[in-house]
Amino acid sequence: MTRILYSLCGRDENRPFSPHCWKVVMALQHKGLEFIERPVPFTEVPNVENGFSKTVPVLRDGDLLIRDSFDIALYLEETYPNRPSLFGGEGGKALSRFVEGYAQMLVHPVLTRLAVKDIHDMLDEKDQAYFRESRESRLGKKLEDFAAMKPDAAASLVAQLEPMRHMLKFQSYLGGESPLFADYILFGALQWLRITTGSLSLPPDHSVAIWFERCLDLFDGKGRAVA
Amino acid sequence: MTRILYSLCGRDENRPFSPHCWKVVMALQHKGLEFIERPVPFTEVPNVENGFSKTVPVLRDGDLLIRDSFDIALYLEETYPNRPSLFGGEGGKALSRFVEGYAQMLVHPVLTRLAVKDIHDMLDEKDQAYFRESRESRLGKKLEDFAAMKPDAAASLVAQLEPMRHMLKFQSYLGGESPLFADYILFGALQWLRITTGSLSLPPDHSVAIWFERCLDLFDGKGRAVA
Structure with missing residues (x-):
């Protein structure tokens, strides 16, 4: 099972900066889930996962693709209910x-x-x-x-x-x-x-x-x- | 058991207007708890319950007195846990x-x-x-x-x-x-x-x-x- 987070970067892919992608990085860590982060520049976002979304973050979780930071958090909470809660009820x-x-x-x-x-x-x-x-x-x-x-x-x-x-x-x-x-x-x-x-x-x-x-x-x- | 909410009014005691007191009116209704509302003018607040608080709302719940709208909500949630929750966890x-x-x-x-x-x-x-x-x-x-x-x-x-x-x-x-x-x-x-x-x-x-x-x-x- 491969978990990939597509995020956003400038010239330096080691400095991803998108606020929405950082929310997901922290949410994945909170759930204790391993993942590979793949930062892309603005103009490459439309090519991520064959044009799945106009924006990042995009999360691939095995066969599933999810867009939007809040929707990703809801997905993680529902899919991994036995790990620490992201919402507290x-x-x-x-x-x-x-x-x-x-x-x-x-x-x-x-x-x-x-x-x-x-x-x-x-x-x-x-x-x-x-x-x-x-x-x-x-x-x-x-x-x-x-x-x-x-x-x-x-x-x-x-x-x-x-x-x-x-x-x-x-x-x-x-x-x-x-x-x-x-x-x-x-x-x-x-x-x-x-x-x-x-x-x-x-x-x-x-x-x-x-x-x-x-x-x-x-x-x-x-x-x-x-x- | 008498439950009394001291709130704030102007000349007309039928038009209590304090935002903090309205929070408590709604919280008591939410919990399905009966109460008597006693609106007082600004300059009478220091005399409520023998000077218990400088501000309203003040809630008397039987022998207990509680001040501050948030503290009252916390008190109601803890004291009446089997009634509808005010916080949802x-x-x-x-x-x-x-x-x-x-x-x-x-x-x-x-x-x-x-x-x-x-x-x-x-x-x-x-x-x-x-x-x-x-x-x-x-x-x-x-x-x-x-x-x-x-x-x-x-x-x-x-x-x-x-x-x-x-x-x-x-x-x-x-x-x-x-x-x-x-x-x-x-x-x-x-x-x-x-x-x-x-x-x-x-x-x-x-x-x-x-x-x-x-x-x-x-x-x-x-x-x-x-x-």
Whole structure:
């Protein structure tokens, strides 16, 4: 049985950076499942597994193919119920979808402003052309215009992370005493920022920065191994 | 055995409006527990149960007194485990603390801008003096200055509710197919806005407005009965 995770990289395939793929890396580790990671550049995604999906992550689990990070987490929970739970019950599963909404709708837009130029610079030439055109069209700005906005974006990040800071006054992880998939959703977002920009843009004593360090230590430092 | 919920009101004790107290009203209904609600004005809160708490809600359950909406929900879950769960398991309990953070840190500040003058106008004279002084000091503005900011605040509300809109593409409630305490956290926030301003400040076809209507219908329209 071969388990393959297709993820996303730039010129250096040893530095996969997609937030959604990191969620799945952590979920597979959480379940204690072995896998081979195959990072591909943006413009190769449509060729993964004969065009199975327009986006990564894509997981091959034996004969099965699954796309979308949340659907992959649901699949892993259902297929490997005797391994550690990713959701901690039905309530946790339902509320994880809200955490996904928070990450994607309130946190990712700020991270994009912080990281978009650095992401571009990590790509090979073919991907750079695709990335610049698609992102400048979507964001309505030149990639170079984002550098001047970094201080504002860093302040916005602190503001948008206030719900996390509140939660961390009461517990060590979104999942409580130990992490759940909801933690990996936010971890993936900040790991994306860390790998692409080299920094979290947070004060090191911010409780979210300290929580993130705890996540980097999980699974023998799986997240910390990519920098 | 007498169960008493102390909540918050203005001149009209039939229109309790505190978001935190509404969470507990819904949690008690969810558990199918009978109770008497005793709304008090702001300046009477310090006299509730011989000064037990600086804030409401306060729940008396027989000989026990409990303060803080989240602590009350935890108490109810532990004390009445055979009635419908408020959290749907340990994962749901942990993630509900994050939902509390989202509501208080990102949604409540916007609701305050929308409702603060209307809240003032609902209070009796003694409470109005206390409320104006404490709120103008905390917010750094005259209460009258908030009226002009309402259109901006309404736009901010739509933006801050994006995580809810994302979640509602997949399920009917934060809790999944049926509501959990996490739903009552957000319901309490918007019920506060509805009772104090008479409106949700959302387009009626917004998925959060539709979810809110579903919540108003719960428990024989308990929330809808106050307008």
